Amino acid sequence: MTDAPPPPSLDEMLGLEAGPSFDVLRAPREFFADVRELVRVARRTVHFTITGERRPFAIANQMYEIGYRSAAFLCISMGFIGMIFVYQAGIQIRRLIPDTSQLGATFLELLVRDLAASICALLLATRVGAGIAAEIGSMVVTEQLDALRMCAADPIDYLVRPRFVASLAMTLVLTVLAGCVAFLSGMWTAYAFFAMNPRTFADASLVDFGDVAIGLTKCLAYGAAVPIISAYSGLVTRGGSEGVGQATTRAVVMSSLAVIVLNFVISTIGYSLFG
Amino acid sequence: MIRLEAVTKTFERPVLRGVNLHVPEGSVYGLIGAGGAGKSVVVKMIAALVLPDGGEITVNGREILTMTETELAGHRRNIGMVFQNNALFDFMTIGENVAFPLRRLGRVGDSEIRERVAERLSRVGLAGFESRVPAGLSGGQKKRVGIARATITRAPLVLCDEPAAGLDPVTSQRIFDLLRDEQRKSASTVLMVSSDIDRLLTVTDRIGVLHDGRIVFEGTTEETRASEVPLVRQLLNGDNDGPL
């Protein structure tokens, strides 16, 4: 316990500025430590969801926040996506075969199975994920989180759980809603650009149980992953308001990545099961 | 009431290097020292919000470092805490903020909660503020709400982290007097951290001086004022030259 300054770090000894090359070893280690903590948070969230005290008002409040603030953005984006997808697909198919009759059916199948859930989740990760991380992050840096713990209120129960439940429910609702919007806008695009009869387009014959199951699973998986990852980013905020900004962007990026990875995993499993 | 023995803590660099501290029951203890010395860390450790790297912390005869989560919750229920930045919940009204710790205790009925909230708010001079929100209050008002919230459960231990930070001299003195008054009425034990040493000394019984990660001086307020230790003299006089 002397007053000597701490020994020089490896970087200092080599006369190098701390650059990304030396972070290569640190980053994966930190990443896995993060993942372990994240899993802990996830487990406790689910635990409180099942066993915690009933606080319906908090959940309803969060559902309103998520639903109201994102619905318009989601529907407009999905409307555009429906148009773009049907247009691009139509052009390409016509290069191959003149018959575009399956366009609507294929589009609907893809929508149900993947597109609606995944794209909505990516957009929600941007809005909702950033919002959750910012709210919880601010509470951390203004010591409100400490104050909660002092009153024997578990922050995960109080803050994360309502957002988790609300996100599960609203992701499902919003996905279905936005999916309908996408389908309708696709229908209009097919009519306007390929003179396709809307009735031909509105063909649900290719959608089977497997597709619905996969789409639903994705909805629930995304709806669970985004709030937990974002809340975790908020909870580990360090360093004042700058830290809150960093937490926000980290939440958005990590949630989006999680959506993509989950998409691949669920799609592959679904394909092997249902074909 | 509170005893710290050989407590150490390192963040990027060593902050606490072996703190020995004793707060007698029923007294007002002031913790002073230069900025960044680690005073807030000591307070958070007593509240078990931060864990030390080494040493022992005993509160009311119980070693808190070996407590389970459930026991810690019980430990925290016996503490009221005033935070440096108030830490009022900005998603609740003032009334709900003050009521929150009481509600968390679980054994108090709604009407009694309302009565006690009203009593606390008028005690701190904010009668009728129940339905207002933290965002609309001045710094001094927020501090007073924080004190109301910290004292509503009549906890035997009250921790104050910079209770007068950022307040004008008159309001600062009022806050300190209020805290001292509360302590006399409830016979609780109070630990206060403050950079406003002059005003702090007007309400304390004992003082501890934290420097370079250790308590270098501990004594009654009078002993502190009369002390010949250069570091203590420099802190009290606000001099430029000296050990700091």
Next chain:
Amino acid sequence: MSDLFTSLGSFFIGAAGTVGSMGVLFGRILSRLVRLDLDGNELLTNLYKMGVRSLPIVFVTAIFTGGIMVVQAAPTIERYGAHQLLGWGAGFGTLREVGPLLTALMISGRVGANNTAELGTMVVTEQFDALRALAIDPISFLIAPRFVGIVATLFLSTIFADVLALVGAAYAGLPLLGVEPRTFYDGLTSGLLGTGDVLHGLVKSVIFGVVMALASCEFGMTTEGGAPGVGRAVNATVVVTAAGIFVVDYLLSFAL
């Protein structure tokens, strides 16, 4: 009811104002670029910083996206026995749409948001004013290099992502559909896809980059209200970039 119209109206007016400012900013940046009036040091620093930040994200996203495209196309391929066409199917989707779009969205979260945060923090700590007081043009010193940095990063990342996604798809095709990488490659180059499709995607990525750079710099520079203001600016950047990318994608899909 009138409340709804008021808020709708003010939303559109605000949006129009923002788009207008972005247009003005674009003009100012262009005038500097044409004269090659930008700080070389800052340009290199930003290119390096943004590139390094984007690499891991683009890498992971692209490979998984390639795999996803194969899995999604799989039922249709199986149904029509069109294994030869996997290369073509994955190719056109990736090159024309998914590549540029997804890359832009992912990079927006990293590079766009970070840029806004940096600029915003500079504004609220008065560093911007300090530059002006030293008679240094903030646009050519700070903004133009970042603009070029973002556009270049997005362009290069899209190329990188396209290649990776197709590689990912090629190797996903084998276990999932029994399509050999060789067959995949043939399908890709069979002539149904042309350089036109590649260019379509690349032009998109450049335009997305412009949108992202303008939004990010605009919101960064107009930050106000201290630290919470920076947070709001970052949020605005991410949302406006995403919305702008979708709108531009829509317009470009029909124009090109």
